[in-house]
Amino acid sequence: MIRLEHLSKTYSGRTGTHQALRGIDLHIEAGDVFGIIGQSGAGKSTLVRCINLLERPTEGHVLIDGKDITAYRGKELAKLRESIGMIFQNFSLFQQRTVLRNVMFPLELRHANKREAEARARELLKLVGLEDKGDRYPVQLSGGQQQRVAIARALANNPKIMLCDEATSALDTMTTHAILNLLRDINRELGVTMVVITHSLSVAQQVCNKVAVLDEGVIVEQGATAEVFGNPQSEATRRLIAADKGLLLDEYVAAQHEPYMGVPETPASAIAAGVINAADSIQAGNPAGTAAILDPVREAKGGDK
């Protein structure tokens, strides 16, 4: 469905050049919820913007449904973008338009019949659970509700693909969970292929069937989500896993590699043993493991400030 071939993006400014993406090869299949995960500055946002050409790649090609779209411009590009919905970290809703007119915006752009557009927008608001908020303005809604409006807007043109750029990073945990569930439902019920950009391991684990780990503009690892995170091959992936557990990389690595030495005598190995136990219990699906993993670390650091 989406194929990126040897994609590179270089920014040149007064202070020199910066290579945001280097030789990216990626294949996203129809129906995937494909996660692109990495730390800030890894190039995730640039990568996702190459798919709808908000950013033009310096080298390489973007293929959608087998067609090379890299050189699309004008009407051709507008047409393509109609089939790709997008949602953003800060929702990017039009503040001077009502919720309903926000959802109608993509339809307005292609001069759709006004009555049909309105009916379609109301239908979408119902889908995201906001059918009673059509006449409100974005400022009157909570963050989670605003992102729901943005999702409805992104679906207005019946896209085959939806790009989600850190869509839950501005939301709290509970709201994040609800939004991710909604995205997964849309993927399953409407068959929309999703590209999910995130720095959060738990977000990727919750919704993505496949992930690619991006580090300094290079894809260092990709595959099925469970495989990549269950058996990390690269330092970048391990760093993301450690960050998700609230650890620094060396603490996490210590916990992974410290050999078992019988009854632990030193505080360091005590921590390591605790972490390993806790990690096991997390894998076994016991949420109490998170506390167990952090407590010995905090104690050894001399208390949590």
Added chain:
Amino acid sequence: MEAITAFIDQYGLLMAQGTWDTIVMTVLSTLFAYVIGIPLGVLLILTAPGGLHPHRVFNSVLGWLVNIGRSIPFIILIVFMIPFTRAIVGTSLGVGGAIVPLTVAAAPFVARMVEQSLAEIDGGLVEAAQSFGAGTWQIITKVFLVESLPSLIRGASITFITLFGFVAMAGTVGAGGIGDIAIRYGYQRYQDDVMIVAIVLCVVIVQVAQSVANLIARKIDHRVK
């Protein structure tokens, strides 16, 4: 009481005509200044570095022209433009003769005001619009001008009040209006009562204009709950 009646009898018509002329000159030149200034402001934003169509040379040249327009003192501009004004409206006197230099003086000012209002728009909104396939014209008409409307209206009230002051200057070279009356009667003929009434009228007009603009801006701004 008698004094007031006598004043109205003597100067009422004159003051009413002057007030009307001033309002007509200010409103029309504000309007024309926006007709020219909005496209200029939009062009400045579009061609700015990081804009939708960055073009350094075009942007710099336009910026210079706007700055030149803003740096000529208005009183000099009126005189300098007399031949041009005559060519356009057939006279350099009266309401018609004043509107041409007023518009020319205000358009660069408006261009900067519009540029300022548009610069405040969240770049994420422009990107979102693009992601749905919006072209430049659609972004201008459906994002730029809609999202910045409250700010544009506040800017228009500033332009209106600035031009209101300019109209008084235009009065000294034959444009008429309330400022002209204040100078001719109040200053040159030492008629303090005319001067004071003219000043009060000016204050009232400016206050009303500002209040109306604030009210409209607040009414149409949906960023506040």
